[in-house]
Structure formats: C-alpha cells, structure tokens
Amino acid sequence: MKATIERATLLRGLAHVQSVVERRNTIPILSNVLIEAGAGGLRLMATDLDLQIVETIEAAVDQGGATTVPAHTLFDIVRKLPEGAQVELSAAEGKMAIHAGRARFNLSTLPRDDFPIIAEGELPTRFELPAAALRQIIDKTRFAISTEETRYYLNGIFLHVADDPVPVLKAAATDGHRLARVTVERPAGAEGMPDVIVPRKCVAELRKLIDEVDGHVGVSLSATKIRFDLGGAVLTSKLIDGTFPDYSRVIPTGNDKMLKLDPKSFMDGVDRVSTIASDKTRAVKMALERDRVILSVTSPENGTAAEEVPGDYSAQPFEIGFNARYLMDILHQIDGDMVEVHLADAAAPTLIREHDRSEALYVLMPMRV
Incomplete structure (x- = not known):
C-alpha cells in the first residue's frame, strides 16, 4: 500500500482510534491499528475485542492495500511531525515506512488477516x-x-x-x-x-x-x-x-420538604467547607432553617468549617449529611439559576432537580454525620 495524507487529518483520525487501544496487551495484534488504503481514502480500525472503532479519512492513495502497525507509536510519531507536513505511508514486506519532510521512520507490521473484527450480527x-x-x-x-x-x-x-x-x-x-x-x-x-x-x-x-x-x-x-x-x-x-x-x-415521590437555592452559590459553599474534610469523612452536614442552610464539616484531624447559604425553605428545621463530592457532581449538572432539593428526613433518599419539568433528575443517599 502507498498513500499520502495531510498530518492534521491523519492525527485527528489516529487520536480517535488509538484511545480504544489498551496500553497493555497480551495479544500483540490488539496493540495495532489496522490501516486500509482504497478508493475512499484511508480506513483506520482499532479494537479491544469489546469495543471497535472504524474511521475513514481523506488521503491520496497511489496503491491500495492493508496492514497493521502499533497504534500508540504511530500516533506519537504523527503528533511530533511539523504542522502542515504531508505524510507518506508505504507498507511492504512486514514494514511500514513513514516519510514527512526530512523525517523517516520504519515500523514493524503484523498481517492484516490476524486482525480481529467484532461480528455485529443483526442489529434490528x-x-x-x-x-x-x-x-x-x-x-x-x-x-x-x-x-x-x-x-x-x-x-x-x-x-x-x-x-x-x-x-x-x-x-x-x-x-x-x-x-x-x-x-x-x-x-x-x-x-x-x-x-x-x-x-x-x-x-x-x-x-x-x-x-x-x-x-x-x-x-x-x-x-x-x-x-x-x-x-x-x-x-x-x-x-x-x-x-x-x-x-x-428508589426515586422518592413523597418527599414533602422543599429547599430551593442557587446551585452555584450552594456548590461553592459545599466546595469551601469540604476543603478541611478528610478523605475518609467526605461528609458535609446541612442544617436547614427558615430561608437558609448552614453547611458544616467537622474533621478530627483538621478542625471545623461552616458557611451559611441563603435558600427558600419553610418546612420544619432538621439536619442531614451528604458526601460532598457526590453533591457537587450533581450540582455541577444543573444549568439554570435555581435547584430544587426535595427532602423527607435524615435517612431517606433525597431528590434533586431543576424543576418538575426538567429532563434530568438525581437521587442522592444521605450519610450519617
């Protein structure tokens, strides 16, 4: 096979396929990317036997053919070539030659026939x-x-x-x-x-x-x-x-205590107080009072932290604890300027969403604090 391709085009295609290839493989062919040159350009394929990616990219093909070369090595070579370079690939007799400007590389190849392909079967x-x-x-x-x-x-x-x-x-x-x-x-x-x-x-x-x-x-x-x-x-x-x-x-339907607040200020408050939380006790305590939430963390090694966040809350005051990272992961997904937190008690699952018509909803289990 013999083909010429622009560096940026080849790099983009290789970036997609090489990330499927596992770094450590007991089967050598699985470390390789299959390159097929034909009338439609270059076809790149990689697999780990569970996942397979095929990408077709534009190239000037002088001679058709197919071979397999180490995916990560080829990606690193192309990544380090100068921008705008024209890359010439030619394969014969168990080797692939890569030419770009003054750079020359020769890589060992494995036969195309050894490359495994996932049989899709019927996809009805x-x-x-x-x-x-x-x-x-x-x-x-x-x-x-x-x-x-x-x-x-x-x-x-x-x-x-x-x-x-x-x-x-x-x-x-x-x-x-x-x-x-x-x-x-x-x-x-x-x-x-x-x-x-x-x-x-x-x-x-x-x-x-x-x-x-x-x-x-x-x-x-x-x-x-x-x-x-x-x-x-x-x-x-x-x-x-x-x-x-x-x-x-596990999606609660009867949580009758409603807290509404600004997700950004809530997340920032949780982030700040959790700074002193040790990895073992990533818990942040929320004390809900009328129109405010007091966030606090107590760490035996580091000390204590507390912050008050304004919120719309009018139910009975109570305390509940959550894993700070889990809570921030959810708040990070809220796009609007208001989040609804539906609570029942300190042990029951809590429902979090933007509003009752939002496409996404989240359920978070509380922690004992």
Missing part, C-alpha cells in the same frame, strides 16, 4: 438521535456510573424506552449511592427496543466523538451489541450482559 433496532440530545444524556448521567467491577451490571448507562404518559427514551446510571436519570423524546424507530446497558468505556469514547458531529447520530442495536454512526467514524460495542436494577423504586 435503528433510530437517530440529535447529537445534542446524546451529549446531554452522557454528560448528565456518566458521573454516576459505578466503577465497582463486582457489580458489573452498574458499569454503564442503562437505556430503555417507556410510555409515561408520552413515548420517551430514558437513560440512567447509578453506583448505589446516587442515581442520575435523563428523559428525552423517544426517537422514531426506538419503539420495542430491548433494555441495554452501554459500557463505561464505550460511553467515554462516544463522548469524545460527539463534539465533531453537528446533526444526528445513527444508533443501531440488538440485545448484545450497539453501533453508533457518527459520520466519519463508526463505534461498535458489546453491551453489558446483566440486568440493571429497577431504579424507579
């Missing part, structure tokens, strides 16, 4: 989501994805459709301490789709790619695989084989 459910809606789904839920490998069924975003009372697509993530859920209008074609859990790594790679999509993202899925068509790039992933818990049971 197909629909399109606006890139902005998919971005919102990811940004407002992924912070709550569990990192606990033993509860593997929580290591992703749960997608399912519902009719309540209008057809909607819901996305949820939880780690057992907090829950995030986003509801968007159900796209045409999503009716009857199976409930699926999209893995954390797929979510992270998808989020990087969405920013380069202006219109819609094509979504195709079955009960075991999902594919996202992002124009120049196609991301295919295996789904998590597990049952997501019935999270609707």
Whole structure:
C-alpha cells in the first residue's frame, strides 16, 4: 500500500482510534491499528475485542492495500511531525515506512488477516438521535456510573424506552449511592427496543466523538451489541450482559420538604467547607432553617468549617449529611439559576432537580454525620 495524507487529518483520525487501544496487551495484534488504503481514502480500525472503532479519512492513495502497525507509536510519531507536513505511508514486506519532510521512520507490521473484527450480527433496532440530545444524556448521567467491577451490571448507562404518559427514551446510571436519570423524546424507530446497558468505556469514547458531529447520530442495536454512526467514524460495542436494577423504586415521590437555592452559590459553599474534610469523612452536614442552610464539616484531624447559604425553605428545621463530592457532581449538572432539593428526613433518599419539568433528575443517599 502507498498513500499520502495531510498530518492534521491523519492525527485527528489516529487520536480517535488509538484511545480504544489498551496500553497493555497480551495479544500483540490488539496493540495495532489496522490501516486500509482504497478508493475512499484511508480506513483506520482499532479494537479491544469489546469495543471497535472504524474511521475513514481523506488521503491520496497511489496503491491500495492493508496492514497493521502499533497504534500508540504511530500516533506519537504523527503528533511530533511539523504542522502542515504531508505524510507518506508505504507498507511492504512486514514494514511500514513513514516519510514527512526530512523525517523517516520504519515500523514493524503484523498481517492484516490476524486482525480481529467484532461480528455485529443483526442489529434490528435503528433510530437517530440529535447529537445534542446524546451529549446531554452522557454528560448528565456518566458521573454516576459505578466503577465497582463486582457489580458489573452498574458499569454503564442503562437505556430503555417507556410510555409515561408520552413515548420517551430514558437513560440512567447509578453506583448505589446516587442515581442520575435523563428523559428525552423517544426517537422514531426506538419503539420495542430491548433494555441495554452501554459500557463505561464505550460511553467515554462516544463522548469524545460527539463534539465533531453537528446533526444526528445513527444508533443501531440488538440485545448484545450497539453501533453508533457518527459520520466519519463508526463505534461498535458489546453491551453489558446483566440486568440493571429497577431504579424507579428508589426515586422518592413523597418527599414533602422543599429547599430551593442557587446551585452555584450552594456548590461553592459545599466546595469551601469540604476543603478541611478528610478523605475518609467526605461528609458535609446541612442544617436547614427558615430561608437558609448552614453547611458544616467537622474533621478530627483538621478542625471545623461552616458557611451559611441563603435558600427558600419553610418546612420544619432538621439536619442531614451528604458526601460532598457526590453533591457537587450533581450540582455541577444543573444549568439554570435555581435547584430544587426535595427532602423527607435524615435517612431517606433525597431528590434533586431543576424543576418538575426538567429532563434530568438525581437521587442522592444521605450519610450519617
């Protein structure tokens, strides 16, 4: 194969595919990126056997062909080449030559036939989501994805459709301490789709790619695989084989104490008082009084901190504690200038949202303080 390509174009494509490649691999071919040169330009592919990305980029192809080279090494080479350089790639006899200006590189290759490809099978459910809606789904839920490998069924975003009372697509993530859920209008074609859990790594790679999509993202899925068509790039992933818990049971409906406040000043106050919290006791105590909240932290090693934040509250005074980082993660997702905190008592789950019509809602379990 032989092709010439502009450095910036090649760098952008390699940046997308190389991030799927794991740094440590017991199977050498999985450290490589597959490069195919043809009439449509260059096709780059990388996989970790669970996630696969294919990206097509423009290039002047003199001779078609395919080979695989170490992904991170090639990315680092192209990244260090001078801006505006024309990169010439040519592969033959187990080597790939890279020429750009006065720079010359020779990389060892592995045969294209050894490169594994994820078999998608039938993907019967197909629909399109606006890139902005998919971005919102990811940004407002992924912070709550569990990192606990033993509860593997929580290591992703749960997608399912519902009719309540209008057809909607819901996305949820939880780690057992907090829950995030986003509801968007159900796209045409999503009716009857199976409930699926999209893995954390797929979510992270998808989020990087969405920013380069202006219109819609094509979504195709079955009960075991999902594919996202992002124009120049196609991301295919295996789904998590597990049952997501019935999270609707933990969303409180009878929390009768309402606190309204400015999310920015509330988050800043929590951030300031939690400065002295030790990692073990990341708890911040909220003392709710009429039209104000007193935030406080007590640390045996560091001392105490307190701050008063104005808020709209007229129910019975009481105290409740939360993990400061979890609380700030949720407040960080609130876009407006008002947040509603629905409380019941010091031990019950707390509901947080912008207002009763907002697409996103959050549930946070309190801590004993």
